[in-house]
Every structure is written in structure tokens, then in C-alpha cells.
Amino acid sequence: MTAQGFPRSRRLHLKNDFKSIIQSGHKIQGFGLVLWWKPAPLGQEDVRVGLVVSRKLGNAVVRNRVKRLLREAFRLNRKRLQSGVDYIFSPRNSDSLATADAAEYALLGLCRKAGLMPSLSAEQGLCGDDENNFAE
RNA sequence: UUGACGGUCCAGAGAGCCGCCUUUAGCUUAACCGCUUUAGGAGGAACUUCCGGACUCCGCAGGGAAAUGCGCCUUGCGAAAGCAAGGGACACGCGGGAUAAAAUCCGCGCGUACGGAAAGUGCCACAGAAAACAAACCGCCUUCGGGCAAGGGUGAAAAGGUGCGGUAAGAGCGCACCGCGCACAAGGUAACGCGUGCGGCAAGGCAAACCCCGCAUGGAGCAAGGCCAAAUAUGUCCAUACGUGUCCCGCGUCAGAGGCAGAGUAGGCCGCUUAGAGUAAUGGCUCUCCCGGCUGUACAAACAGCUGACAGAAUCUGGGGUAUGGGCCGUCAAACAC
RNA sequence: GGGCGGGUGGCGGAAUGGCAGACGCGCACGGCUCAGGACCGUGUGGACGAAAGUCCUUAAGGGUUCAACUCCCUUUCCGCCCA
Numbered sequence: 001m002t003a004q005g006f007p008r009s010r011r012l013h014l015k016n017d018f019k020s021i022i023q024s025g026h027k028i029q030g031f032g033l034v035l036w037w038k039p040a041p042l043g044q045e046d047v048r049v050g051l052v053v054s055r056k057l058g059n060a061v062v063r064n065r066v067k068r069l070l071r072e073a074f075r076l077n078r079k080r081l082q083s084g085v086d087y088i089f090s091p092r093n094s095d096s097l098a099t100a101d102a103a104e105y106a107l108l109g110l111c112r113k114a115g116l117m118p119s120l121s122a123e124q125g126l127c128g129d130d131e132n133n134f135a136e
Numbered sequence: 137u138u139g140a141c142g143g144u145c146c147a148g149a150g151a152g153c154c155g156c157c158u159u160u161a162g163c164u165u166a167a168c169c170g171c172u173u174u175a176g177g178a179g180g181a182a183c184u185u186c187c188g189g190a191c192u193c194c195g196c197a198g199g200g201a202a203a204u205g206c207g208c209c210u211u212g213c214g215a216a217a218g219c220a221a222g223g224g225a226c227a228c229g230c231g232g233g234a235u236a237a238a239a240u241c242c243g244c245g246c247g248u249a250c251g252g253a254a255a256g257u258g259c260c261a262c263a264g265a266a267a268a269c270a271a272a273c274c275g276c277c278u279u280c281g282g283g284c285a286a287g288g289g290u291g292a293a294a295a296g297g298u299g300c301g302g303u304a305a306g307a308g309c310g311c312a313c314c315g316c317g318c319a320c321a322a323g324g325u326a327a328c329g330c331g332u333g334c335g336g337c338a339a340g341g342c343a344a345a346c347c348c349c350g351c352a353u354g355g356a357g358c359a360a361g362g363c364c365a366a367a368u369a370u371g372u373c374c375a376u377a378c379g380u381g382u383c384c385c386g387c388g389u390c391a392g393a394g395g396c397a398g399a400g401u402a403g404g405c406c407g408c409u410u411a412g413a414g415u416a417a418u419g420g421c422u423c424u425c426c427c428g429g430c431u432g433u434a435c436a437a438a439c440a441g442c443u444g445a446c447a448g449a450a451u452c453u454g455g456g457g458u459a460u461g462g463g464c465c466g467u468c469a470a471a472c473a474c
Numbered sequence: 475g476g477g478c479g480g481g482u483g484g485c486g487g488a489a490u491g492g493c494a495g496a497c498g499c500g501c502a503c504g505g506c507u508c509a510g511g512a513c514c515g516u517g518u519g520g521a522c523g524a525a526a527g528u529c530c531u532u533a534a535g536g537g538u539u540c541a542a543c544u545c546c547c548u549u550u551c552c553g554c555c556c557a
Contacts (some may be wrong), residue, residue: 005155005156006155008157009169011414013414014414046234052416059183059448060447061447068156068420071155071156071419072419072421073420075154075156075420076154076420111358185476185477186548238510249534249538249546249547258526260491260539261491261541344547356477357476357477359475359476359477359556359557365532451475457547457548457549458548458549
């Protein structure tokens, strides 16, 4: 598959998955976001992502736009994140996620803070060889 | 030109790259997955859930009652809800005429959830003598037995109004005009009602209080409802093992590796859609053009920069209500110019 | 998606259509005490005002009524239920 695709199998969609990740996973906040993450069950190499958007964030148009921007930011940077992990993002306010650039900045910033970006060391090193990290 | 109102239309366009959902065909696979490919992919309000209808399940012999909703008339559209046009009545405003001043009258505009208050019940706080049975605080008159309801004040509302006569004082007690009621009734499909006669005046308001009259309505909702169906528990069948026995059949017991059953949880499918249900797709970036707005350089033209209304389908569908950017047409008003 | 319920001082919560804010908590002041708590008493929606007082106020807007927190309609916010 292409490097930037984002099919259904990369998304969390079962209620039990959400419940287990939020209850027993790790949690970190920052950049107007909350992130829960948890190592995936056995045999899964890919990353999976879920989004939780509260009604307090705004009406349906605002909520849908925030989800699309976060999903796009995740899609473009998926191969830079730690694989074999399930992620759940939940935005806390829509102002800090108003544009695609802001959403990407917030998502990457929070993942770096959580230590879920193994490619960071490679980027800071000689050359950013993403394929190495992806193969792990 | 601006504003208000009414009507009507649109909801930026075209490319490129990366993606998403459904789908056609092919390759691959045990199957899923995956790859290539075909076609399609938000709205006028998708919002609200205020009324309808389809559809599904439940209930139901028939009749009545209850409960709920609606309520001027005619016509048209519609399955219904509802919408439109015209008319009537009432309320308010403006203008005209009349007048000492009003009301009544005429015209125009605007609005109305607009059947019934002489079927019954209830309520009308405070104030006030009295709030619907009429009564009498101050008062007026008096032959001191009583008579009166004009004046006072209260109140949202005080049991017709104004004037003249009348009287002890008064009073529709009498008269004129107005108002009110009843009957008849030109006219009108009807709501209504020109008008005529009668009645001295009874019958205050509230039905978005109970209610009466007329009309309509069974209840719940796609999370409706239907189908398949792990695990576990239950029931049952059968083989094996053990006991009885020399052995087999048979009988009994333990344990469930297995089969079946009905119910049914997790889960899945249908319902479901030429957009379609699953953490729920319809997106991100770049360029060009168009439209509107703001800012700057500017008299203007032109150029540059910034910005893009309300809002996201969830079974389908008809209305009502609300939010909101712009184009065009019409009517009215104001200002400016001629 | 569908079906319901509610919104009243700083907070919890009352209020037949008739003086809005009962009652409790909190807060302020005073009393009691050496002091604090507890207890007792008074006050306590907002604006203007020296005060007297005037005006506004039951989520918002409109309607019915002499009179609306209450009845009716529209909008908005909050909450609950249905697999």
C-alpha cells in the first residue's frame, strides 16, 4: 500500500477497544489535546487511531472539521510514529486546532512529549531514514 | 443611493497532487485482506422535533364513555397536516366629514388560537358600602314610618350614555338621539346582514379556568421490527471407561472429548435507499479566475494584502418554525440630483 | 436517530393566576467569649440615589388576562431514557 493511505483497518471503531485503551492505557495532555495510547494486541504491526470529540467543542460542523484536520495530520505523519500502538486523541478546545498546520503541530508536539516518535533521533542524527523505523 | 416588505434564483468555477466512503469489472486468496479499474458521494435549511403520512410491532366483536387536539365563511391545492385567494366580524392606527368636544358615520392601513358566557360550575386579589343575589358607607329627601340611587370616592371592571322634562328627593319614571337585546327580514352559496318593528334595559369579564356544542383521533416507534448466532448454563442422545459378569447383550455409575434441542447474551445480517451507517465517508494542500466585504497606496480608475454566511445526511417523505451570504424583479418610504 | 423532563438570590430549593424570592446553607454586621468555634439577633437580587424612594428582575422573545414564575406559542441552554 502507499505510504500515506489511511484505510479502515487503521482506525479504531469498536467500543471495547476505546474502553480498554482509555481505562488501562497511558495518558498525556498538552497542545489542546489529550492522548491515550497502549501497545496493540499481538500480531499487529500497524498503528491504529481513534478520535473522541466532545459536544462541548462546538456544533457538528466544528466537531467534524477538528476530526478531519486531526485525521489528516495523523495520515501524513503516520510512518513517523511508534508502530504497534493504538492511539486515541481527544481535542479539548477548537481554537488551537483551527488550521491544518496547527493540528499537525499539536499532534506531533504531543507525541514527541510522550516519547512515541522513534524517528526523532534519526532526524536529529545523520539523515532521517524513515524506513528503518518503519521496519521495526 | 439607502432602508423596509413581498416574490424568485444561487449556495463560487476550473485544474494538479495526496487521501476517504459506497460501488462495477478483473487479478490474487481457503477466506478476509491487497492491487488495478468503473460509476456515484450533503442542504435550503440536512438544523429544530412543532404537526402530518408511509412503514413496523402491539392492541382491537359492536356500541358508549374517558382523554387529547382543532374551531368565522366560501373557494382552490393536498392522502393528511397545512398553505393560498377572496369575503365577514372585531380590535388598533391614520385621514376625512360632523360636533363645543367626543361617540356614531365614511375611506385606507395593519392585526386576530375569531364556535358558545340567557346549559351548568368556578374565579375576579388589594382597594371599595357593594364585584353580580344586588346592596346602601358618605350622601339626597322626609309627614321620622320611611323613600332614593343623582353626586362622592375605590377599582381593570360599579348593572346603559348625553340632553330635556319630571319629582319631596330621585329614578328609563317619560321623551329625543346614540348604544343594547329580541323578532321579522331586502340581499348574500355562506359567515354576515341593509332595513323594519318591538322591548325601557334584562344579559360585567375570564373558556390559552373546568366545561358545553361540532369535528377528528387506538398505542408506540427503524434504538420500530425480523433473521442468524459464539461462550456459559440447562435438557437430551451416543460412544468410551468403570462396576455387575467367563464373554456379549442388558442394567447401574463417574467424567464430559462429541452430537442434538429450544431459549438467547456477545457479535453479525436484513430493515437501508442510483450518498448511505461502521467511532459515523463527502477532506487537506497548491495555482488561476469570478463575486462580495475590509484595509492600504490613491480624486478616481487601477493595484496589493487580508477575508468568505448559516450550517453536515443516519428509514423515507409532506409542511410549520428558526439561523444565514448574495443576485434579480416588484411595491412603499426617505435623502440627493435634474 | 427517537422519546421525555427542567431553567427562580452566591448555592440548594418553595411559591391556588393576585405584595416574587418561603425555608435551609452561605455571606456581612452586632451580641456572647480572654480569643476562636458553636449559639443568639439583624440584614442580604441588580441599577440610580446622601436618603426617602424610583426603575428593572423567575433562561430569552411574544401572546391570553385587569393581573403571568404559573396558561399558550416560538427560540435557547441543561439533563434523563430507549440497542
